[in-house]
Amino acid sequence: xxxxxxxxxxxxxxxxxxxxxxxxxxxxxxxxxxxxxxxxxxxxxxxxxxxxxxxxxxxxxxxxxxxxxxxxxxxxxxxxxxxxxxxxxxxxxxxxxxxx
Numbered sequence: 004x005x006x007x008x009x010x011x012x013x014x015x016x017x018x019x020x021x022x023x024x025x026x027x028x029x030x031x032x033x034x035x036x037x038x039x040x041x042x043x044x045x046x047x048x049x050x051x052x053x054x055x056x057x058x059x060x061x062x063x064x065x066x067x068x069x070x071x072x073x074x075x076x077x078x079x080x081x082x083x084x085x086x087x088x089x090x091x092x093x094x095x096x097x098x099x100x101x102x103x
Contacts, residue, residue: 044069051096053077053089072096 035041049070052061058079064071074081074089081089 047100049096049100051082051089051093053079053081055081 044067049072050064050067051072051074052059052064054061054073054075055077056079061073072092074092077087077089077092081087082093084090
């Protein structure tokens with residue numbers, strides 16, 4: 004159950020956003036400014052993507068022009084779970100890049 008204080012803050016925040024289009028526009032501008040597509044990529048940047056990722060479509064990675072490593076059967080969060088093949092692949096990829 005969500006505590007009343009949290010429900011109140013969420014409700015007030017939602018009301019503020021929904022009634023003040025300037026605030027929503029401000030948030031949109033902040034998100035756009037923080038987007039990785041608006042920043043130059045570090046020269047050593049590469050992308051890891053799982054073919055089983057149901058959150059981020061593969062098209063976002065393939066259109067970037069950055070080196071892309073695809074892993075079958077890897078979902079969106081598999082890259083951060085030490086017991087997954089994706090995490091092990093991630094470690095091996097980093098080790099190979101560091102060894103260069």
